[in-house]
Amino acid sequence: MEPSVERLLNQHLAVARDWLPHQYVPWSAASDFDGPLEGSGWDPGQSALPHAVQDALVINLLTEDNLPSYHFEIASRLGRDGAWGTWVHRWTAEEDRHSSVLRAYLHARRGVDPVALEDLRMRHVGNGYRNDLPTPLHLLAYVTVQELATRQAHRNTGAACGDHVGEVLMARISADENLHMLFYRGLYEDAIRAFPDDALVALADVIRGFRMPGTEIPGFRARAARVAAAGIFNLDVHLEHVLQPLVRALGVMTTTGLGPTGREAQEHIGRQMEQLKAQASRARDIYARLNACRASGPATEEQEIPA
Ligand SMILES: [Fe+2]
Ligand SMILES: [Fe+2]
Numbered sequence: 001m002e003p004s005v006e007r008l009l010n011q012h013l014a015v016a017r018d019w020l021p022h023q024y025v026p027w028s029a030a031s032d033f034d035g036p037l038e039g040s041g042w043d044p045g046q047s048a049l050p051h052a053v054q055d056a057l058v059i060n061l062l063t064e065d066n067l068p069s070y071h072f073e074i075a076s077r078l079g080r081d082g083a084w085g086t087w088v089h090r091w092t093a094e095e096d097r098h099s100s101v102l103r104a105y106l107h108a109r110r111g112v113d114p115v116a117l118e119d120l121r122m123r124h125v126g127n128g129y130r131n132d133l134p135t136p137l138h139l140l141a142y143v144t145v146q147e148l149a150t151r152q153a154h155r156n157t158g159a160a161c162g163d164h165v166g167e168v169l170m171a172r173i174s175a176d177e178n179l180h181m182l183f184y185r186g187l188y189e190d191a192i193r194a195f196p197d198d199a200l201v202a203l204a205d206v207i208r209g210f211r212m213p214g215t216e217i218p219g220f221r222a223r224a225a226r227v228a229a230a231g232i233f234n235l236d237v238h239l240e241h242v243l244q245p246l247v248r249a250l251g252v253m254t255t256t257g258l259g260p261t262g263r264e265a266q267e268h269i270g271r272q273m274e275q276l277k278a279q280a281s282r283a284r285d286i287y288a289r290l291n292a293c294r295a296s297g298p299a300t301e302e303q304e305i306p307a
């Protein structure tokens with residue numbers, strides 16, 4: 001697939017716009033913290049961000065923090081030579097902006113507890129991340145879905161944050177994720193053309209077991225439930241803004257010339273989408289109950305939605 005990688009890399013470099021993270025941080029809102037600079041410690045009352053947005057930003061940031069592990073997974077699976085290597089390093093350099101600018105924003109705005117955030121980062125990055133995807137096609141299918149899901153998560157978090165600076169920042173990051181998705185999706189289109197059966201089998205496997213890379217964050221389930229109930233990222237979003245557009249754009253259901261395994265995978269993806277629709281509708285009822293319950297009392301760590 002080297003020629004495809006080269007073509008899509010050139011396409012990416014032609015449209016990717018460089019941007020400067022320091023220009024997106026509200027430095028004038030910042031003040032010194034306690035510690036060597038003898039400023040003031042963080043207090044929950046200082047955050048103007050809605051609770052679900054705080055949860056979303058913590059998940060999004062810690063997910064971005066694990067970039068060294070993602071770099072290792074992708075570079076060791078796809079190689080660091082030729083166009084693949086140029087892409088992996090360029091992608092890593094772009095991704096590296098996301099965690100640094102998000103953390104600077106949260107610190108300047110005093111949006112979340114910086115001590116708890118650092119503790120979570122040490123534990124999460126300390127655990128590392130590995131995926132056990134069986135083939136390079138599975139890895140490509142996974143990153144295609146993941147980049148689109150990440151774009152949507154950042155964009156929706158920005159839209160819900162109630163802070164114009166935050167919204168502009170999250171839109172900027174999600175524009176990067178969109179270009180990453182376009183690279184991988186373009187590659188997957190070519191993969192479907194070159195290896196239609198294997199590519200559809202890998203995609204079906206990835207859709208069936210899909211979990212975002214941040215699910216290992218300590219306390220993820222409780223946070224993800226609040227993010228889902230707030231409509232920032234949930235099964236509806238995953239289905240309507242991630243899986244359905246992707247399956248359509250890749251022409252999965254109209255791919256012809258398949259052998260028995262490819263046809264089976266195609267049918268499986270169709271069934272999977274129907275099942276997800278039913279699950280999303282059940283989850284909607286649970287979110288409504290959770291929101292009603294939250295409206296009548298403060299949220300607790302124990303309030304969780306079953307996965
Ligand atoms: Fe990112
Ligand atoms: Fe990305």
